[in-house]
Amino acid sequence: xxxxxxxxxxxxxxxxxxxxxxxxxxxxxxxxxxxxxxxxxxxxxxxxxxxxxxxxxxxxxxxxxxxxxxxxxxxxxxxxxxxxxxxxxxxxxxxxxxxxxxxxxxxxxxxxxxxxxxxxxxxxxxxxxxxxxxxxxxxxxxxxxxxxxxxxxxxxxxxxxxxxxxxxxxxxxxxxxxxxxxxxxxxxxxxxxxxxxxxxxxxxxxxxxxxxxxxxxxxxxxxxxxxxxxxxxxxxxxxxxxxxxxxxxxxxxxxxxxxxxxxxxxxxxxxxxxxxxxxxxxxxxxxxxxxxxxxxxxxxxxxxxxxxxxxxxxxxxxxxxxxxxxxxxxxxxxxxxxxxxxxxxxxxxxxxxxxxxxxxxxxxxxxxxxxxxxxxxxxxxxxxxxxxxxxxxxxxxxxxxxxxxxxxxxxxxxxxxxxxxxxxxxxxxxxxxxxxxxxxxxxxxxxxxxxxxxxxxxxxxxxxxxxxxxxxxxxxxxxxxxxxxxxxxxxxxxxxxxxxxxxxxxxxxxxxxxxxxxxxxxxxxxxxxxxxxxxxxxxxxxxxxxxxxxxxxxxxxxxxxxxxxxxxxxxxxxxxxxxxxxxxxxxxxxxxxxxxxxxxxxxxxxxxxxxxxxxxxxxxxxxxxxxxxxxxxxxxxxxxxxxxxxxxxxxxxxxxxxxxxxxxxxxxxxxxxxxxxxxxxxxxxxxxxxxxxxxxxxxxxxxxxxxxxxxxxxxxxxxxxxxxxxxxxxxxxxxxxx
Numbered sequence: 001x002x003x004x005x006x007x008x009x010x011x012x013x014x015x016x017x018x019x020x021x022x023x024x025x026x027x028x029x030x031x032x033x034x035x036x037x038x039x040x041x042x043x044x045x046x047x048x049x050x051x052x053x054x055x056x057x058x059x060x061x062x063x064x065x066x067x068x069x070x071x072x073x074x075x076x077x078x079x080x081x082x083x084x085x086x087x088x089x090x091x092x093x094x095x096x097x098x099x100x101x102x103x104x105x106x107x108x109x110x111x112x113x114x115x116x117x118x119x120x121x122x123x124x125x126x127x128x129x130x131x132x133x134x135x136x137x138x139x140x141x142x143x144x145x146x147x148x149x150x151x152x153x154x155x156x157x158x159x160x161x162x163x164x165x166x167x168x169x170x171x172x173x174x175x176x177x178x179x180x181x182x183x184x185x186x187x188x189x190x191x192x193x194x195x196x197x198x199x200x201x202x203x204x205x206x207x208x209x210x211x212x213x214x215x216x217x218x219x220x221x222x223x224x225x226x227x228x229x230x231x232x233x234x235x236x237x238x239x240x241x242x243x244x245x246x247x248x249x250x251x252x253x254x255x256x257x258x259x260x261x262x263x264x265x266x267x268x269x270x271x272x273x274x275x276x277x278x279x280x281x282x283x284x285x286x287x288x289x290x291x292x293x294x295x296x297x298x299x300x301x302x303x304x305x306x307x308x309x310x311x312x313x314x315x316x317x318x319x320x321x322x323x324x325x326x327x328x329x330x331x332x333x334x335x336x337x338x339x340x341x342x343x344x345x346x347x348x349x350x351x352x353x354x355x356x357x358x359x360x361x362x363x364x365x366x367x368x369x370x371x372x373x374x375x376x377x378x379x380x381x382x383x384x385x386x387x388x389x390x391x392x393x394x395x396x397x398x399x400x401x402x403x404x405x406x407x408x409x410x411x412x413x414x415x416x417x418x419x420x421x422x423x424x425x426x427x428x429x430x431x432x433x434x435x436x437x438x439x440x441x442x443x444x445x446x447x448x449x450x451x452x453x454x455x456x457x458x459x460x461x462x463x464x465x466x467x468x469x470x471x472x473x474x475x476x477x478x479x480x481x482x483x484x485x486x487x488x489x490x491x492x493x494x495x496x497x498x499x500x501x502x503x504x505x506x507x508x509x510x511x512x513x514x515x516x517x518x519x520x521x522x523x524x525x526x527x528x529x530x531x532x533x534x535x536x537x538x539x540x541x542x543x544x545x546x547x548x549x550x551x552x553x554x555x556x557x558x559x560x561x562x563x564x565x566x567x568x569x570x571x572x573x574x575x576x577x578x579x580x581x582x583x584x585x586x587x588x589x590x591x592x593x594x595x596x597x598x599x600x601x602x603x604x605x606x607x608x609x610x611x612x613x614x615x616x617x618x619x620x621x622x623x624x625x626x627x628x629x630x631x632x633x634x635x636x637x638x639x640x641x642x643x644x645x646x647x648x649x650x651x652x653x654x655x656x657x658x659x660x661x662x663x664x665x666x667x668x669x670x671x672x673x674x675x676x677x678x679x680x681x682x683x684x685x686x687x688x689x690x691x692x693x694x695x696x697x698x699x700x701x702x703x704x705x706x707x708x709x710x711x712x713x714x715x716x717x718x719x720x721x722x723x724x725x726x727x728x729x730x731x732x733x734x735x736x737x738x
Contacts, residue, residue, distance in 0.1 A: 087120040088113050089485065091169035096291040097298050098122075098152060098169075100486050101305035106297070114169055117156045121453040122166070123484035124295075125151035128505035128524075133165065133175055136186035140236065142201030146172070149292055152485070155507075159567055160557075161520035165192075168289040177520035179556050179571055184520070187236050190279075193247035194286040197238050202230040205250070205276060209242035215281060218274040219248075221260060227275065229254035239281055246281030299493050306493050309486060310347065313478035317351035320464050320476050321445055330444045331357040335386070337367070337375035337499055338509050339487050340449030340479065345384065346494060347478055348447050357447075363390040364416035366511045369529075374499045381497075391416040398682045402720075404540060406515050409562045409727050414720035415684050416511075443472030450475075453483045504528065515560040522557070547581035562727045588612035588679035590654075590672055592735040596661050603644075605657040606668040606736065612679055615650045620704050621678050622646070624711060625670060639671075646671050665736055672732065673716070673725050678703065680721045680728065687715035 090099035090111030097104070099111040116122055125133065130151065137144045146167055153163040153175070161177040165186075172192040177184050188196055197204070206225040207214065231237055231254040239248045251274055252260075260273060299306075321331055333348045335341045345359055361375045379386035398415050405412040452461055461480050467473040479487070491498055501509040505524050508517050512525055513536045526533040540554045553559065556575065558568060564579060572579050589611040599605050619630035619637045626641030635650030644658030644667045656671055658664040683701035690696075695708040696715050705715075716722045726732070 086481070087118050088115045089122060089483075090114065092301060093169070094291075095293060095297070095301060096168055096289040097150070097293055097301050098485065099305070100302050100309070100483075100489065103304075105301040105304050112169070114166070116154050117164060119453050119455065120154065121451075121484045122152050122154040124488050125153050125165075126505060127503045129153060129163075129175075132184055132505070133186065136175065136184055137196075140186060141196050141199075141203050141238070143196065143199035145195055145199045145288065149288070150295065150298060159571070161507075161518040177518065179519055180575060182519070182523065182556070188238075188247050190246050190282065191286050193238050194245055194284070195288060197240065197245055198287070200238055202228045203235060203237050204228045205231070205237045205239050205248070207239060207241035207278075214241060214244075214278045216278065218251075218277050221257075221273045221275050224257075224275050227254060227257040229258070231257075237276060239276075239278055241281060243283045244281040245283075246279065248276045248278040250276045252276075295492070299489060302489050303493065306486070306490055309482065310350075310490065313347045314351040316463055316478040317348060317447055317476060320474075321352065321355060326442065326445055326474070329442065331355060331447070332387075332444060333357060333359045333384075333447045334449070334475075335359040335361050335375055335379065336449075336510055337361065337371035337378075338449070339484075339491060339498055339502060340451060340454075342378070342449075342496060342498055343479060343482075343487055343490050344447055344449040345378075345382070346490075346496060349382070349384070358385045358387055360387040360389060362417050363388055364395065364412070364511055365391045365393055366395050366412075366416065366513055368501060368509055368512045370501050371499060371509050374497075378497060394684065398684070399539065401680065401682060403543060404515070404559050406562045407560055409724050410515070411720040411724060412511070412514075414686055414718070414723070415682065441472065442466070442474045444474075446473055446475050448475045448477055449479060450477050451482055451484075451487075452480050519557045549579075549581055550577060552577045553579065588676070590675060590729065592732075596664060596736060599657055603657055603659045604661045604664040605655055606664055608654045608656075608668070608672075610648070610652045610654050610675060613652075613675055615648055617678060617702065618648050618675065621702075622648070622671070622674050622705075623707070624674060624705050624709055624713075624715065625667075626711070641667060643667055668736070669732065672729060673722050676725060676728055677716070677719055677721045684720075686718045686720070690714045690718035 090102050091097070091114045092099055092104040092107065092109060092111045094107045094109055095104055098114075102110055104111060133151070134144045134147065137146070146165075149167055151172075152166040154166060155161075155163050156174070158176050159179050163175050165172045165175055170191050171189045172195070173186055173188040175184060175186050205227050207219060208223050208225050210223060212223075228237070231250050231252075233250060233253050233256070235250045237248055237250050239246050257275065320326065331348075331352060333341070333345050335345050348357060359379055361372075361379075363372060376386065376388070395412055395416050398411070402409075402411045446467075450461055461477050463478075463480065464474055464476045467475055482490075499509045506521050508514060508521065511517075512529070512532060513522075522533075537554070540559055541551055544550065544554050544559070549558075552575065556571065556577065558564065558572065558577070558579060561568060564572070569579070571577075589609075591609045592606065596604050596606055615635060615637050616630070616632070619628060622628060622637065622639055625646065626639050628640075629638045630636075631638070637646075637648040639646040639648075643663045644656065646667065647653075647655045654671070654675075656664060656668040658667050681701065681703055683698050685698055687703060688696045688698055691714060692712065693708050693710055695706045695710070697704050697706070703715075721728065
């Protein structure tokens with residue numbers, strides 16, 4: 001970005017630092033991320049606030065939750081969001097290019113710090129995203145000043161796909177996908193508006209010069225000099241007011257403005273009618289940088305930094321796999337067909353020249369066909385042995401039982417991924433595997449492409465971690481500190497082929513119906529693979545119909561949550577969509593009879609009625625809780641645990657007792673979990689693979705637990721039903737009156 005001199009130019013502001021900045025954090029005299037040279041006039045001393053781009057920030061405080069019969073409201077307190085210390089990149093002002101290190105590899109100058117909104121996973125704008133951005137600029141303002149320029153996108157929290165658009169080292173605006181309209185929208189920043197004013201053919205409003213402070217203010221008709229006829233109510237408009245320029249939001253259309261101007265007695269309207277709200281204006285002048293380098297130059301300026309990144313990652317892999325305790329263990333690279341695992345596979349080839357390794361691909365059966373094809377083709381071309389673990393039709397076999405997966409109910413990951421990972425473990429043929437599983441020893445190593453900047457949930461990953469779901473697996477994360485920008489620079493620097501879906505607008509290229517994917521991407525699935533989209537959409541519509549939910553509930557993506565977050569509740573209210581589902585009868589039921597009651601013999605008990613499970617079925621399974629006796633002639637199963645007793649009768653009565661209220665409640669919950677496990681078992685076999693002593697088996701689609709059970713709990717930890725017990729049996733605490 002190139003800026004001309006202006007009157008009363010303000011100095012570069014200092015970005016507010018955290019209490020404990022890391023040793024690599026930028027110095028306090030670094031420029032603000034939104035304006036490398038000068039701060040926007042009147043913007044204050046802090047970093048650019050995203051409220052400039054989003055209305056109603058206070059609505060986040062209204063954190064109510066909505067639930068229905070097969071959903072639950074989480075009672076857990078939210079943990080503090082992770083704060084990234086490396087939330088910035090550098091920008092060479094001379095070469096006009098982003099830098100992943102401080103020094104420019106061409107001119108040698110030090111780059112200025114460009115702060116990023118967290119999680120700061122900045123990336124290059126893909127060809128499809130360029131098309132979307134160009135379409136929005138042309139449809140809104142009649143111009144595209146960014147044509148042919150290098151554009152970065154930085155994802156930020158939003159309703160759906162939401163990205164800061166970065167050009168010439170400053171934020172040009174925000175491109176977002178709106179769930180209400182199921183379409184994209186572009187909102188300019190102050191700097192973006194100033195550039196658009198130089199090229200735009202419409203959407204312009206001229207305000208009379210005034211001594212009033214107009215930033216953030218509603219502007220009455222009496223102050224409007226001109227109002228473009230192509231403006232619609234709710235549009236972002238480009239604003240000028242004397243020497244000030246910027247942008248705002250229109251309350252009315254151009255036609256409505258003309259109608260108001262046509263009144264014979266306009267005085268009242270001129271003083272009362274609010275025409276637009278000014279978001280931000282100042283007297284600064286902004287223009288695009290005269291240098292417009294290509295992508296090849298961008299790689300060149302970062303070459304040294306890429307070499308250092310690659311070397312560090314290779315050393316991480318070598319350092320861990322060469323430890324004495326791991327030298328003889330098999331090594332795998334987790335290859336998903338995505339960009340991160342692609343880089344990791346290339347790094348592993350360089351790091352493990354003297355060590356045999358294989359790539360493995362977990363084919364969930366609902367992968368994009370492009371992803372499956374790329375994973376196979378790339379490994380074949382790179383002469384890397386690929387083991388493909390295929391879940392086949394597991395998802396479609398289980399979806400009727402569990403319903404659609406959700407962001408907070410990801411049963412599909414266990415059924416389609418972890419089961420296959422367990423198959424990989426079983427097929428390795430390591431004779432000491434069973435012994436290692438029992439002792440929790442590491443049996444094999446997996447090099448993985450997880451990165452901390454992908455999401456706040458992955459922010460704390462270490463260089464290596466054991467897998468909590470797949471026994472005996474140690475994961476190595478050599479690119480955990482990389483951002484998407486560095487991943488893409490590495491891919492192009494190394495000349496690696498990559499999954500074509502990235503150029504078609506996808507950030508996630510795994511399971512095509514994943515609830516964690518963006519609605520913007522799901523809309524692309526319909527365009528690229530209409531037959532796949534039609535199958536899933538038909539299931540969703542039928543599922544919604546049986547619960548009394550509308551097709552709009554599906555169309556706007558509400559199915560992707562069990563517990564709707566505040567933003568989706570607000571959207572439902574805005575669109576008038578009911579999110580209350582009717583009860584759906586199930587074969588299995590558990591109903592608490594009387595809460596927690598004191599026992600005559602001392603202690604406390606909980607009584608409940610259970611439907612859909614026979615005591616014989618329970619007897620063959622429930623000994624995971626404790627020593628079990630089945631008295632068939634009495635029609636009773638008795639379980640004695642370390643904290644109390646469980647009695648389950650043939651008529652469905654369940655009595656759980658213990659010495660204290662707390663222990664009685666806990667034991668009842670554990671019992672309920674096992675009964676739900678039994679009733680909802682899909683026969684996936686994950687628990688069987690997780691058992692270190694071989695006590696679990698699957699017979700006729702149901703789990704059996706032998707007397708060999710050591711009650712370690714690993715089968716329960718691995719079970720998708722247990723993991724989402726609170727979603728399957730909501731409001732249990734309320735029924736227990738705790």
